[in-house]
Amino acid sequence: MSTPDQTAPAPTAGFDDEAVLLIGHGSRREKSNEQVRELAAALESRLGIPVDAAFLELAEPAIDEAFAQLAAVTSQVTVVHCSLFAASHVKNDVPLAIEQARAEHELEINNGAHLGVHPAILDLLDDRAAAVETDLGVDRANDDVAIVVCGRGSSDPDANGDVHKLARLLYEGREFDRVEASFIGVTEPTLEESLHGLSKHRPDAVVVLPYMLGDGVLTQRVRDWTAEFDADYPYVDALAGDPLGTDSRLLDVFADRWQEARTESVKMSCDTCKYKVDLEGYEEDVGGARAMLRALAHQEAHADRDDIDEEPDSHDAPEKHVTVCTNQTCAKMGSPAVLERLRQEVRDSEHCDARITRSSCLGRCGDGPMVAVYPDGIWYGDVEADDAERIVGDHLDRDRIVSDLVDQTL
Incomplete structure (x- = not known):
């Protein structure tokens, strides 16, 4: 592990x-x-190579814009995530953006892992405590x-499990009476539940x-809930600390x-990834297509919310x-031409509000080229470039399914 005063590692390629x-x-x-931008500038000083910041949403530049800017000045980009744990953004959204950038630019892109459970983070949390x-x-x-230890909470059990692991590692070897994991929402136990449970001890x-x-907003919510608990239980002193910050x-x-990404030594928790294995209660998440469907449904749900204070990360889907x-297999059958034709038809349409992207294998090899439309959950098979006009004009513009092309529905 690096230390704050360690000399920056020398890059293998030129600046x-x-x-x-x-x-x-x-x-x-x-x-x-x-x-995030401050961290990017500090990391640039540490590594001695250019470091740019980009954002999944709500801030600029977007990931595709950042890749386009970098493609003009470099040939190799390593993606480093600010995400604390590996949930849908790390497993779905960023890899999809990377694949799109690889297709559009002459870039070698290395994809790193999330921050995860790391000794430096344990030391940082210990100091915060x-x-x-x-x-x-x-x-x-x-x-x-x-x-x-209060995390945001996720629909991904692997990510939630890492919060519990982090809490346990913070407990081991230290003199705390107990260390528990909790969440702001989405999953349990919530912070309120954890605090009231601790009061019994x-x-x-x-x-x-x-x-x-x-x-x-979420950090402030943690402070507010902790202050309410402190007021309700006068025999226990309670106070919230600061986030990780910079x-x-x-x-x-x-x-x-x-370093892991550029040396192809990234390790992910594939054995407990709900997108790759059947986990009890998450069976319908297995496979990239279903994962994408759930991610888009998540985006739609956020886009419908108007209360920015309650949902600071709402999406514009x-x-x-x-x-x-x-x-x-699909590429050999002509899917790149289908992709470009669909994009052209969408650009030419006056009413179509659609995003056209590449995907990895949809698990229907031999039946392609495959085209999936979400949030409708309609998959078209054996699609040709000339079918793009009907898919856009009928389905995307008028919500009329092109029945003769339907392969399956989700």
């Missing part, structure tokens, strides 16, 4: 031949976006101090650590993830999202 793209989620709060202990006037060596103090990068130890993690399989 003009390699760059890093640091990808953050994006926020309507510009302060959070500036934190110590700062709160000082504010509360307690000492873990002499007082019963309980820690709650009557610790001297409860320290809540927001496991988030930026200091935004602490220099994050650069240690970014540097390690960068297209009405339709069309994916064209460009895996080897």
Whole structure:
């Protein structure tokens, strides 16, 4: 692991031949976006090569725009994620953007892993806890101090499991009375549930650590819920700490993830990935197409919400999202021509609100070229370039399914 005062590793390529793209989620709060840009600038100083920032949504530049800018000045880009854990953004959205960039630009792109569970992050959380202990006037060596590591919460069990792993590793070897994992929402236990459960153990103090990068709406929600608990239970002192922010130890993690990506040694939790294996309760998520359908449904749900304070990460989703399989078999059958024709038809349409993207294998090899339309869940098979006009004019513009091309429906 790198250390803050370690000399920056020397890149194997020249300054003009390699760059890093640091990808953050994006926020309507510009302060959070500036934190990502600040981390990018610090990482550039650490690595000695250009580091640009890009965002999944809500901030600029978008990922495709950033790749287009880098393609003009470099031949190799390594993607480093600001995502704390591997959920849908890391497993679906960013890989899809990378595949699109590979198709559109002459770039060698290395995709790194999420921040994940890392010793530097454990040290950082330990220091965050110590700062709160000082504010509360307690000492873990002499007082019963309980820690709650509060993550955002995800529909991905692998990501949620890593929050529990992080909490356990923070407990091991330290003198905390107990360390528990909780979440703001989506999954359980919620922070409110964890706090009320801890009250039964009557610790001297409860320290809540927001496991988030930026200091935004969700971090404030953690502080508010902790303050309410502190008021409701006068026999327990409770206080929330600061998020990870731009602490220099994050650069240690970014540097390690960068090195892993460029040396093809990225390790992901494939054995517990709901998109690759049948996990109880998540069976219908297996396979890239179904994963994409759920991701788009998530985007549509966010786009319908108007309360920015309640949902700071709401999306602006297209009405339709069309994916064209460009895996080897479909590509040989003409899917690249289908992709380009669909894009042209959408550009020429006056009413069509659709995004056309490539996808990896949809699992229907031999029946292609395959075209999937979401959120409708309609798959077209054996599509030819000349069919693009009907798919756009009838289905995307008028919601009339092109029945003779339907392969299956989800």
